[in-house]
Amino acid sequence: MSGLIGKKVGMTSIFDELGRSIAVTVIEVPACTITQIKTEESDGYNAVQIAAFDKKRKNISKALNGHFEKAGSEPKRIVTEFRDYIPEGFEIGDELNIDDVFTVGDHVDVAGISKGTGFTGVIKRHNFHGVGDQTHGQHNRERAPGSIGQASDPSRVFKGMKMAGRSGNQRTKIKNLSVAKILPESNLMMITGSIPGSKGGYVEIYNQSQKLA
Structure with missing residues (x-):
């Protein structure tokens, strides 16, 4: 090309x-x-x-x-x-x-x-919608990413999980x-x-x- x-x-x-x-x-x-x-x-x-x-x-x-x-x-x-x-x-x-x-x-x-755009949360970085009905423990924190943890297996956070971090400049x-x-x-x-x-x-x-x- x-x-x-x-x-x-x-x-x-x-x-x-x-x-x-x-x-x-x-x-x-x-x-x-x-x-x-x-x-x-x-x-x-x-x-x-x-x-x-x-x-x-x-x-x-x-x-x-x-x-x-x-x-x-x-x-x-x-x-x-x-x-x-x-x-x-x-x-x-x-x-x-x-x-x-x-x-x-x-x-x-x-x-x-x-x-x-600097360090941003999941709403701006990954277009998360938030939790409007405050379920899953999201009381008074609608812009939070929610739970990312695992049980005893695999007991780790998977690589590439959508979380807050540096946005843009790529x-x-x-x-x-x-x-x-x-x-x-x-x-x-x-x-x-x-x-x-x-x-x-x-x-x-x-x-x-x-x-x-």
């Missing part, structure tokens, strides 16, 4: 051809440098590795510095792979732009780090969005709906419509 790296700018609204207002997220998508092309013969699978957003050379490791120099690229902040996709006519060191990968109407998935993917508008001269694209993360967060945009070339 093809894709590019972007940075969330914010949300706005545009009007479609029928005059309806559509909420969109604006994403800055700079020219992404191809730093490696992996094939079945050499690596066991097909993929393209791309990098975007400049980073100071002093802030990267020697290994990464050598990797970028081999590709003839300046150091980049974000490096990611898009598997089962090799762009036709491009080589290591070339740049992929928005209009090389996306067109208006394409269906896309967007992955990023969601907003963190990798999230929103699927089946669509490209509403592309502004290649400004390195901007608009995607319908909302995407994970806060303003300035880095995201990966996967094009569902384009497979292995």
Whole structure:
């Protein structure tokens, strides 16, 4: 699946051809440098590795510095792979732009780090409804999770039990969005709906419509 790296700018609204207002997220998508092309013969699978957003050379490791120099690229902040996709006519060191990968109407998935909301209870974190009729010992504590204990067998709390804890700040993917508008001269694209993360967060945009070339 093809894709590019972007940075969330914010949300706005545009009007479609029928005059309806559509909420969109604006994403800055700079020219992404191809730093490696992996094939079945050499690596066991097909993929393209791309990098975007400049980073100071002093802030990267020697290994990464050598990797970028081999590709003839300046150091980049974000490096990611898009598997089962090799762009036709491009080589290591070339740049992929928005209009090389996306067109208006394409269906896309967007992955990023969601907003963190701190330590939260089960109502906010897992959408528990609470106990309105105060049964099962829930007197005057409707937002409590309820009993989580076990009997003598297995006499432990199962791993993964839904409890209070840190909410958000984890990798999230929103699927089946669509490209509403592309502004290649400004390195901007608009995607319908909302995407994970806060303003300035880095995201990966996967094009569902384009497979292995």
